[in-house]
Amino acid sequence: MADLLKEVNSFADLSGGLKSSIIITSLLMIVLTIIGLRVKKLKTSDVPGGITLVSIMLVETVNDMVSGMFKKWKSYAPLVLTVIIFLLFANTITLFGLTAPLSNIMVALSFSIFAFGSIQVVALFVHKPLKRAKSMLEPTPVLLPINLIGELATPLAMGLRLFGNLLSGSIIGIIVFRGGYELAMAVYGWIPYTVLNGIGFGIVQFLGLGVGAFIHAIFDIFFGAIQAYVYFMLFSIFMNMAVED
Amino acid sequence: MAEFTQFFADGMAYIGAGIAVLTGFGPGIGQGYAAGKAVEALGRQPEAASKIQSLMITGQAIAETTGLYGLIVAILLIFVA
Numbered sequence: 001m002a003d004l005l006k007e008v009n010s011f012a013d014l015s016g017g018l019k020s021s022i023i024i025t026s027l028l029m030i031v032l033t034i035i036g037l038r039v040k041k042l043k044t045s046d047v048p049g050g051i052t053l054v055s056i057m058l059v060e061t062v063n064d065m066v067s068g069m070f071k072k073w074k075s076y077a078p079l080v081l082t083v084i085i086f087l088l089f090a091n092t093i094t095l096f097g098l099t100a101p102l103s104n105i106m107v108a109l110s111f112s113i114f115a116f117g118s119i120q121v122v123a124l125f126v127h128k129p130l131k132r133a134k135s136m137l138e139p140t141p142v143l144l145p146i147n148l149i150g151e152l153a154t155p156l157a158m159g160l161r162l163f164g165n166l167l168s169g170s171i172i173g174i175i176v177f178r179g180g181y182e183l184a185m186a187v188y189g190w191i192p193y194t195v196l197n198g199i200g201f202g203i204v205q206f207l208g209l210g211v212g213a214f215i216h217a218i219f220d221i222f223f224g225a226i227q228a229y230v231y232f233m234l235f236s237i238f239m240n241m242a243v244e245d
Numbered sequence: 246m247a248e249f250t251q252f253f254a255d256g257m258a259y260i261g262a263g264i265a266v267l268t269g270f271g272p273g274i275g276q277g278y279a280a281g282k283a284v285e286a287l288g289r290q291p292e293a294a295s296k297i298q299s300l301m302i303t304g305q306a307i308a309e310t311t312g313l314y315g316l317i318v319a320i321l322l323i324f325v326a
């Protein structure tokens with residue numbers, strides 16, 4: 001019992017981004033396992049419906065996009081699909097009241113490490129290590145440090161791009177909500193009558209929340225989806241460059 | 246003089262954050278240029294719309310990187326330094 005309490009406490013002590021990233025990961029594991037079992041049970045004559053249909057369409061879209069880039073696309077599509085599903089949910093999870101995981105620099109940099117590691121491992125498997133090492137000396141051996149920095153810098157830029165976008169979105173959201181509340185409080189103090197100041201407070205607070213809903217629509221849904229798409233595009237482009245040169 | 250040091254450092258950090266966000270000029274120009282060229286290409290070849298759109302979004306996101314670096318530096322200056 002004490003051990004369980006300790007584990008619960010260690011979860012509660014985490015920062016908001018890490019917490020919501022753990023929540024999203026476990027939720028996605030459960031839901032995707034259920035969907036996978038349902039897809040496996042389908043016969044070829046069945047017509048899928050509901051969430052099964054949506055997930056099949058998502059898989060087909062990603063397959064189409066990946067197959068245009070790689071020759072042996074079947075080994076890359078699951079990796080890329082995993083990333084895009086996690087990013088789609090992680091960037092829009094603020095709609096449900098959780099902190100955006102990517103607004104924590106630890107999660108963002110772990111995405112950098114993930115991109116760096118998978119690109120390097122795939123390149124080492126496809127080209128043998130000797131050829132891979134030779135490609136670092138490509139135009140002239142003098143450019144070796146610049147090539148090495150380039151290998152490090154692109155994944156770092158990918159992670160920092162996610163971090164910057166999600167953090168700016170959450171900061172603007174905080175400013176708008178907090179500003180609406182402060183403005184409402186100012187109106188409350190400004191009107192000297194008893195009931196009218198409450199009504200004024202309510203109206204201004206309601207307007208602030210409406211602007212906040214608009215901010216959510218732009219920064220969470222639109223920018224979140226765009227950033228997931230961009231991470232996916234850059235990930236496949238850099239992997240393509242590392243694999244097929 | 247000693248009691249103004251922390252105040253002075255905070256003020257300088259805020260000024261630095263303001264200067265760092267001026268990097269927004271570059272990505273603004275670059276993204277606008279990319280969007281303009283995409284519209285030109287769309288006018289010339291309307292059937293390639295989806296390809297042009299995805300290329301434009303990718304290119305704009307790459308152009309955005311320098312601006313985001315400025316933003317991150319500004320946030321670090323305000324909240325961390």
